[in-house]
Amino acid sequence: AQSVAQPEDQVNVAEGNPLTVKCTYSVSGNPYLFWYVQYPNRGLQFLLKYITGDNLVKGSYGFEAEFNKSQTSFHLKKPSALVSDSALYFCAVRDRGYGQNFVFGPGTRLSVLP
Amino acid sequence: DGGITQSPKYLFRKEGQNVTLSCEQNLNHDAMYWYRQDPGQGLRLIYYSQIVNDFQKGDIAEGYSVSREKKESFPLTVTSAQKNPTAFYLCASTEIGSNQPQHFGDGTRLSIL
Numbered sequence: 276a277q278s279v280a281q282p283e284d285q286v287n288v289a290e291g292n293p294l295t296v297k298c299t300y301s302v303s304g305n306p307y308l309f310w311y312v313q314y315p316n317r318g319l320q321f322l323l324k325y326i327t328g329d330n331l332v333k334g335s336y337g338f339e340a341e342f343n344k345s346q347t348s349f350h351l352k353k354p355s356a357l358v359s360d361s362a363l364y365f366c367a368v369r370d371r372g373y374g375q376n377f378v379f380g381p382g383t384r385l386s387v388l389p
Numbered sequence: 390d391g392g393i394t395q396s397p398k399y400l401f402r403k404e405g406q407n408v409t410l411s412c413e414q415n416l417n418h419d420a421m422y423w424y425r426q427d428p429g430q431g432l433r434l435i436y437y438s439q440i441v442n443d444f445q446k447g448d449i450a451e452g453y454s455v456s457r458e459k460k461e462s463f464p465l466t467v468t469s470a471q472k473n474p475t476a477f478y479l480c481a482s483t484e485i486g487s488n489q490p491q492h493f494g495d496g497t498r499l500s501i502l
Contacts, residue, residue, distance in 0.1 A: 316495075
């Protein structure tokens with residue numbers, strides 16, 4: 276069965292410092308990988324995805340993610356955190372192929388302290 | 390702009406009452422989904438549909454029902470059989486068989502009166 280783990284419930288970082296939000300997955304084959312962000316009382320917003328190719332993926336709002344096949348990880352990163360980055364972050368996988376559903380991690384709450 | 394519209398944003402249910410949450414998309418997506426999110430928690434799949442007039446149960450379908458009479462619409466009914474309906478409900482859509490992400494609406498917050 277597919278599963279996604281986000282080992283940290285909460286990540287705290289000072290404004291201006293680099294941030295990392297971790298994600299590991301367990302699926303068969305080569306899935307598509309996604310990161311989403313959720314602000315209070317809002318839906319999930321897509322940040323970036325890994326399909327194939329370069330292991331470093333760049334996305335919206337200065338975020339990027341590093342895919343590591345041997346470690347089955349897809350960690351979200353940003354070189355310099357902003358207070359406005361404080362939100363709930365979700366990692367998700369989607370099997371390649373017709374009609375496959377998404378599996379989401381439990382979410383990591385990021386707090387950027389001024 | 391294309392997107393997903395959920396309504397109402399806030400909804401209150403009385404004991405023994407069924408309530409229906411609306412989800413409409415103009416993205417021409419075949420697949421639509423309903424998720425439940427409890428405070429501080431992740432998403433749990435209630436129902437999904439990949440084509441008009443067909444839908445499948447997700448992980449927590451008991452106490453919920455759906456219909457898919459039109460491609461753009463996927464309403465969710467929370468029935469009186471759902472004893473703990475208080476949660477944030479999210480609707481999403483995507484293209485089938487693609488590498489595209491899901492698009493999400495802004496949710497409906499359901500509470501019990």
